[in-house]
Amino acid sequence: MKRIEVLKTYKLYIGGKFPRTESGRYYTPEGRGGKVLGNICQGSRKDFRNAVVAARSVAGGWGKRDPYNRSQILYRIAEMLEGRAAQFEDELKQHGSTAAAARKELQVAVDQCIYYAGWCDKYQQTFSSVNPVASAHFNFSVYQPMGVVAVFAPEKSALAGLLGTILPIIAGGNACVVLASESKPLCAITLAEVLATSDLPGGVINILTGNRDELLDNVSTHMDVNAIVASDLTDAHKAAIKANATHNLKRVIIRKEDPAKSESPYPILATQEIKTTWHPIESSIAAGSGY
Amino acid sequence: MKTGNRACVTGDDFRNSPPVDHVGIVERAERFTTRSIKSITKRAGLNMVLNMIDLTTLEGADTPNKVRQLCYKAEHLHDSILGLPSTAAVCVFPPFVKTAREALGDNSLVKIASVATYFPSGHTTLKSKLEETRRAVSDGADEIDMVISRGRFLSGDYNYVFDEIAAVKEACGDARLKVILETGELATLDNVRRASDIAIHAGGDFIKTSTGKIASAATIPITLVMLLAIRDHYAKTGKMVGMKPAGGISKSKLALHYLVMVKETLGEQWLTNEWFRFGASSLANDVLMQVAKLESGHYQAAHYFSKD
Structure with missing residues (x-):
């Protein structure tokens, strides 16, 4: 008897859980050779809202965590990712990569x-x-995470581009809500399963799939989002995001370099606030011989 | 305000309160959460919720200034949105009733409710309970929230509980009395129904679920049982009794579910702050965020709304 293959239900990743979209909608992107990749959740503005609530509730704790511990958790993500190498490579091939390119991207x-x-x-x-x-003060500036960052992930680079975008954000202690590549969503969904088993607190990274055009306004006007990081935007999208972001003065970061090749600390600083503090000190020079 | 509900000798044996079908209640409660409420209706509902809130601060750390701030918030929920109502009342500990009265003045739409009878445990003598009630009323409280003696209730001493409520009601004079059952300590829905019957017969103008001081607070099924007790009393005597779920209601969506339940169980008459209240501290801000979302089209952030 021929065995019937068990197909996977693709879901969203919000607050450490895997809900279906509240809207009940799905779309069917095509991969290599016009083959349908699956029924992918078409996330709605309410899914986004829920994800922001989840991100906000953990952003403070994640930002205050010992940086060394954040480091350990990111390392753990790498371990889990490596363990699923075959699955990611297979999905990248479904998205149109050659075997060699898929291996390289992983x-x-x-x-x-x-x-x-x-x-x-x-x-x-x-x-x-x-x-x-020019006074008897110790004056220093330190970096602090911004809070909740919304991400429009790169459209073309389904795995390396996605990680190159979100890793600097969470490395700096922010929480994020990611809208995955619309045409290449499989790796993002599998990445959610990796994150769920990586000691990363639920809600630090939330992953939605869906339509960029539809969610653009709701994402960029949301008053509880502190920054937007985006790649592969059209000029119309850029203009809309920048205009909408003025409501609560969101920082808009449009990644110009390819996030898939991102090995630089500067993307971390992009989603940081700078806090400057004064502390009075006694000047050892002015104090004379009493020192 | 004079109200109809006076303690009455009914000859009822509270051991014979009708039993509650737990499964049926839970299933019925589930159905109230499936109504679709959109746009204009939602906006009207949210305004109604705001107008039914007893804005509450019952903390050991309360200060006169915190109470003044609360009174200001009750009358000015979010001034940048036009057409918002005030809340129904502020709810404070007895020592702050005077402060609240000074802050609100005598002609405010916002009533002053005060918890009395050694809230939240209620463990003291009847004499001190009555004294505390009289003082709160003479300081200017419009409404008294009392706690029942749960220990006596659970040991079956229903007459004691009844007499105590009736005595406090008498001490209230013209102030309306809300009777807190603290359902989280009553263990079963049968007990909730029985305590509701006792409170209603003893003269409570409102029955209220919880103190908000223990983990288990108001839920839809528990509130439904209490609403049914009110409905049965109304059917029998024609007298209305109010309902106040308190504690654990912090989201506007949930508050709208409660309104649906009240309307479908008791009818439209109860949909005013004369007969229905929410005891809450953080609910108001969530409702304000939803109203602001409806007005502006943008999802809101909590830090744009005043805390108290």
């Missing part, structure tokens, strides 16, 4: 996790500054 993705794991507890001391001031 390796880049894992290496990015290790790279940003390393930066978690180093960007602060590398980029913070002690500022010269």
Whole structure:
């Protein structure tokens, strides 16, 4: 008797759980050779709203976590990713990559996790500054996470581009809500399963699938989103996001370089606030011999 | 305000309160959450919810200034949105009733409710309970929220509970009395029904689910059981009794489910703050965020709304 293959139900990833979209809608993107990839959730604005609530509720705790511990968790993501290499490579091939390109992209993705794991507890001391001031004060600037970041993931690079975009965000202690590539969603959904088993607190990364045009306005006007990071936007999208972002002065970061090749600490700083503090000190020079 | 509900000797044996079908209640409660309420209706419902809130602060850390701030919030929920109602009342501990009265003045639409009878445990003598009630009323409270003696109730001393409520009702004078059953400590829905019957017969103008001080607070099934007790009383005597779920209602969607339940169980007459209240502290802000979303089309963030 011929065995019937058990097909996977593709779902969203919100607050550490895998719900279906509340809208009940789905779409059917096509992969290599016009083959339908699956019934993919078409996330709605309410799914996005729920994801922002989930992200907000954990953003504070994640940002306060020991940076070294964030680093360990990012490293753990790399471990889990490597363990699922075959599955990711297969999905990349379904999305149209050659076997060699798929293998390469998976390796880049894992290496990015290790790279940003390393930066978690180093960007602060590398980029913070002690500022010269003309008074008896110790004046210094440190980086603080912005909070909740919405992400329009790269459309073309389904795995390495996705990770290259979100890793710097969470490495810096933010939580994020990601709208995955519309035409290549499989890796994002599988990545959610990796994240769910990586000691990453539920809600730090939330992954939605769906239509970019439809969600663009709701994402960019949401008052509880602190920043937007986006790749592969049309000019119309860019203009709309920038206009909408003025409601609560969101920071809009449009990644110009290919996030799939991202090995730089600067994307971490892109979603950080700078806090400058004064502290009075006694000047050892002015104090004279009493010192 | 004079109200109809006076303690009455009914000859009822509270051991014979009707038993509650637990499964049926839970299933019925589930159905109230499936109504689709959109746009204009939703906006009207949200306004109604705001107008039914007893804005509450019952913390050991309360100060006169916190109470003044609460009173201001009750009258000015979010001034940048036009046409918002005030809340129904503020709810404070007895020592702050005077402060609240000073802050609100005598002609405010916002009533002053005060918990009395050694809230939340209720463990003291009847004499002190009555004293505390009288003082709160003479300080200017419009409404008294009392707790029943759950220990006596659970040991079957229903007459004691009845007499105590009746005595507090007498001490209230013109103030309306809300009777807190603390359903989280009553263990079964049968007990909730029985306590509701006792409170209603003893003269409570409102029955209220919880103190909000223990983990298990108001739920839709528990509130439904209490509404049914009110409905039966109304059918028998023609007298209305109010309902106040309190604790654990912090989302506007849930509050709308409660309104649906009240309308479908008791009817439209109860849909005013004269007969239905929400005891809540964080609900108001969630409702305000939803109203702002309806007005602007943008999802809102909590930090744009005043905390108290």
